[in-house]
Amino acid sequence: MNLQDVADELVGKLSRSVVINDLHFTPLAASAQGDEIDEIRAASLLKRATPPEIRAYLESININNLLNPTTVDLAHLGGQERLAVPIRDEAGPLAILWLITGNLPPLTAEQFRAIDAAVVLIRDQLSAGTKDVRRARAAVELELLADDVNVRRDAFTRAVNEGWLYRGDRTSVFAVTFDTTVSELDRVAFASRVTGRRHGSLAFLGERDTRMLFAGSADIDGTLATLTSEGLGGSHSIRSIGTARVQANEDDLAPAADRARSAASILDRVPKLGRHADVSELGTWLLLTQLNANISNLALFSPAAHYLWTQGDEQQIETIERYLDAGTSVRVACELLHVHRTTLYYRLDNMPPIIKEALEDGVSRSTLHLALKLARLMSEPIHAERVQQ
Structure with missing residues (x-):
């Protein structure tokens, strides 16, 4: 998801206009305009810049250095009340997410969770901490399950050479299935959290058949704890997690990913088996699926x-x-x-x-x-x- 995708999905959850401004008060992305839009927002979007008098006021209250979401009253300037949500990383401020709140119903707990998810995605796209090496790794991750077998093998070889994946059973693939009520925005935010700085050992391979696929250490119990805690932290119910270890004779991750997806599919169909199982534990069930x-x-x-x-x-x-x-x-x-x-x-x-x-x-x-x-x-x-x- 790019910034515009984030804004578009967020407006659907919040039922109000959304704008992401950089630190120079220039819109980076904006949602469809709702009925509540005021003249300040209209001018900002049309001219792709915040009006000078508004910018001067925001600078006077040091808006770019906010540490927490803050209500900003613009009534004296002819505008409606807004919620300014700072986007920051370890290096400092990156952007401001603006939501009009004046004359609108209060935001619900579920809507605040959607805002939190959006903040994670915006931060990761803008973060000054995203070094070239992380960008390069992300490019490799996208190719680990490419349709072309040679592309997959080259990507796996590179990941192994760089030391963040291993051949054989030291690497496992995890297929995570969420309840159907969990939106794409929430799923992408979840992937961003579990592959972020705290959990750098996990690689996000993409989504297949509504299942999110990750690869990482064969420490299955530890990884399951990470996935489960991040799901609970985002108040999202994980339906199942299927796992599969890479076999010694496999040159890419596609076979292990297929096995992990099969394991998750069986768990979805037979809830009595629990929420997690490794494919090696499901031989009889795999036979029956054939x-x-x-x-x-x-x-x-x-x-x-x-x-x-x-x-x-x-x-x-x-x-x-x-x-x-x-x-x-x-x-x-x-x-x-x-x-x-x-x-x-x-x-x-x-x-x-x-x-x-x-x-x-x-x-x-x-x-x-x-x-x-x-x-x-x-x-x-x-x-x-x-x-x-």
């Missing part, structure tokens, strides 16, 4: 699973699934189900005959287990059929 499965196919694979899933109750499904997860160990199954042995035996004894027969045969039992996992993966269409029956 099946061209539907209701009729499930009945062919395992009539017992189809019967249980479409006509059994939730307790029966949970009991059989956990019992099979436990390798038919009564002790382990009881721990998973949080029930006494007597309760488990009672439930098993009262299963429909088709289920009991499948449990008695080794192959049928294994197929029942896999078919139930497939049913979890297909839960939406299958549950839709259950409702209709």
